[in-house]
Amino acid sequence: MPNGNIIVTDERGTRVITLRRPGKKNAITQNMYREMSRAIDTAQNNPDIRCMIVTGGSGVFTAGDDIEEFIKADASRPETLSDGAKFLYSLALNVKPIIAAVDGASIGIGTVMLFHCDYVLASNAATFSAPYINLGLVPVGAASLLVPSTMGYQRAFAMLVMGRSFTAAEAHTAGFVNTVVSPGHTEVEARKVAREICRLPAEAVATSRKLLRAPPEELTRRIDQESHLFGERLKSDEAIAAFNAFANRKKR
């Protein structure tokens, strides 16, 4: 069932996937993961869809996984969070170019997702972090493979092990943002990039893209390894203390 927090529209060969949960900074629930997976999976064999755009609209990309769901999840049953895991597979197995439009904060899975995308536009108000460490967790989504291979070990260490945030300019220098634009302009620019891609010969795009990317089986193997460790970490004292601190932060 569509939940209203993910809006999917098809526009002249481009599927636009919009996260819309403004009251929660676009934090992603398991339902939202399901909707995003469906949008990506159903594009695979649809010849009318040439590329996709993922956007959070203006002001924020996403605050990452919904931490309230982590708190509610039964740590002995990691499958309660399995839609997130399936979404990572959808990204790894996707064969069509994805353009990301990032305006504002991109946190956790929001940032990891970008390393599976093909073209990333950011506003100069964008920030990028993957602060798994601050929650006592470890990276997911093949981040431990893709992040160092994209921007080098030391920058990856700062992001994934130290939990540092990157500005748009730093992300551009690090190589995972193609273009930095003014706030409020990421979607317009993403549509221009989409039109450019849609004009290219589709089969040659698909084959060239495949040559550039890590093999899907390598990505899914790393996703599985990370997910196993992530499941272990979810039960840890460090993670439980961090989730409770987030839940109680406004009560103090």
Ligand SMILES: C/C=C/C(=O)SCCNC(=O)CCNC(=O)[C@H](O)C(C)(C)COP(=O)(O)OP(=O)(O)OC[C@H]1O[C@@H](n2cnc3c(N)ncnc32)[C@H](O)[C@@H]1OP(=O)(O)O
């Ligand atoms: C496997 C993948 C794992 C991950 O993705 S790990 C990363 C998880 N995400 C985070 O650690 C980020 C947590 N959120 C924040 O740090 C902050 O928020 C922001 C910096 C994004 C924004 O701060 P501010 O502008 O002060 O807004 P606000 O009052 O904190 O948030 C507005 C409402 O949004 C809810 N919210 C924000 N992020 C999340 C989240 N990740 N999960 C669940 N809810 C979230 C809040 O609670 C609040 O809601 P209410 O107004 O009802 O109190």
